[in-house]
Amino acid sequence: EAQVTQNPRYLITVTGKKLTVTCSQNMNHEYMSWYRQDPGLGLRQIYYSMNVEVTDKGDVPEGYKVSRKEKRNFPLILESPSPNQTSLYFCASSLGVERNEKLFFGSGTQLSVL
Amino acid sequence: AQSVTQLGSHVSVSEGALVLLRCNYSSSVPPYLFWYVQYPNQGLQLLLKYTTGATLVKGINGFEAEFKKSETSFHLTKPSAHMSDAAEYFCAVSPFYNTDKLIFGTGTRLQVFP
Numbered sequence: 001e002a003q004v005t006q007n008p009r010y011l012i013t014v015t016g017k018k019l020t021v022t023c024s025q026n027m028n029h030e031y032m033s034w035y036r037q038d039p040g041l042g043l044r045q046i047y048y049s050m051n052v053e054v055t056d057k058g059d060v061p062e063g064y065k066v067s068r069k070e071k072r073n074f075p076l077i078l079e080s081p082s083p084n085q086t087s088l089y090f091c092a093s094s095l096g097v098e099r100n101e102k103l104f105f106g107s108g109t110q111l112s113v114l
Numbered sequence: 115a116q117s118v119t120q121l122g123s124h125v126s127v128s129e130g131a132l133v134l135l136r137c138n139y140s141s142s143v144p145p146y147l148f149w150y151v152q153y154p155n156q157g158l159q160l161l162l163k164y165t166t167g168a169t170l171v172k173g174i175n176g177f178e179a180e181f182k183k184s185e186t187s188f189h190l191t192k193p194s195a196h197m198s199d200a201a202e203y204f205c206a207v208s209p210f211y212n213t214d215k216l217i218f219g220t221g222t223r224l225q226v227f228p
Contacts, residue, residue, distance in 0.1 A: 004157070035218075040123070042204060042220035043158075058215075090157055102148075103216065105157030 002027045006091050006106035013081055014114050021076045021109050023091030031094045032074040033058070033103070034066065036087040043090065049074055081113040118207045120219035128227050133177075133192040135222045137205030140186065146208040147188040148216070149179055153201045161203070164188065175199070200226045 004025045013019050025032065033048035035058075045058030049068040063085055065077040074093075078085060089109045095101040121136040139145060146165050150158040162173025169181040175198075179190045188205060205219040 033216075040220060042120075043218040045215065045217075048215075059217075092157070102160035102163065103150075103158070105159070107155070107157050 002104065004091055004093050004104050004106040006089075006109050008109060009107065010110050012112045012114065015082055016080050019078050019081060019111075021078075021089060021091075021111070023074045023076065023106060024072050025074075025093040025104070026072065027093065027095075027104065028071065029093035029095055029104070030071070031101075032068065033092050034064070034074070034076050035090045035092065036060065037090060037108075038087050046076070046089075081111075083113050085111065086113045087111060118205050118217055118219040120203075120205050120222050122222055123220065124223045124225065126225040126227060127195045129197055130194050133190070133195045133199065133224065135190040135203050135205075135224065137179075137188045137190065137219060138186055139188065139205075139207050141207075141209065144181070144183055147179075147181060148206040148208070149173065149177070149188075149190050150204045150206060150218075151175075151201050152204065152221075158204060161190070195224075195226045197226050197228065200224055
C-alpha cells in the first residue's frame with residue numbers, strides 16, 4: 001500500500017531535549033516536505049526536499065533541521081525544542097510539486113513541548 | 115508574496131444542502147490551485163486541482179471548484195452535503211514564480227447537520 005509513515009504519532013517532551021520525528025515513504029517520490037499545523041494558521045511549510053541531499057527552507061524553518069540521505073526518508077530534527085514548537089506536524093511526499101503532482105500526507109505527529 | 119484566503123473558518127450546513135467554501139488568492143498571474151480535505155485524525159487528501167485548461171474542475175466525492183480569474187477565486191462546491199463530508203478543507207496555491215512551494219490557507223471546518 002502506498003503510504004507516508006510518520007513516527008511517533010504522539011510525543012511529549014521537555015524544553016531543550018533533542019528529538020527526531022521520522023518520515024518514510026514507499027512510493028519512490030522525489031519531493032518530500034514537512035508542515036506544521038496550528039489553529040487559525042493552517043499548514044505552514046518548514047522544510048522541503050527536491051531529492052536526495054537537496055533540502056531547502058520553507059516559511060518557518062527556525063528551530064528545525066532536516067536531512068535527506070536516502071530517497072525514502074526525511075526526518076525532522078528539533079535540536080532544542082521550545083514550547084512554541086508545540087504543534088501538529090505532517091510529512092508529505094509527491095512525485096514532484098513542480099509538476100503539480102498531488103501531495104501524499106502522513107497521519108501526523110502531535111508534539112507537546114513542556 | 116503569494117497568499118490564499120479562506121473566508122469563514124467554520125461553515126455549517128444541513129444534510130442535502132449546498133456546500134460552498136470560499137477561497138481567494140492574491141496574484142495577478144494565475145497560480146496552480148488545489149483543494150485538500152482533512153478528516154479527523156488523518157492527514158490531508160487531495161480533492162481536486164486546477165493547473166490550466168477548463169476552469170470548472172471536478173474532484174472526488176462529488177466536489178467541484180471553479181477558477182475565476184476576474185475574481186481571483188477558486189470556491190469549492192457540492193450540490194448536496196452528506197454527513198461524511200464533515201471535515202476541514204484547505205485551499206492551497208502553488209505560485210507561478212516558485213512551483214516548488216505549496217501555500218495553504220487557514221482552513222474551513224465544515225459541519226453537516228442531519
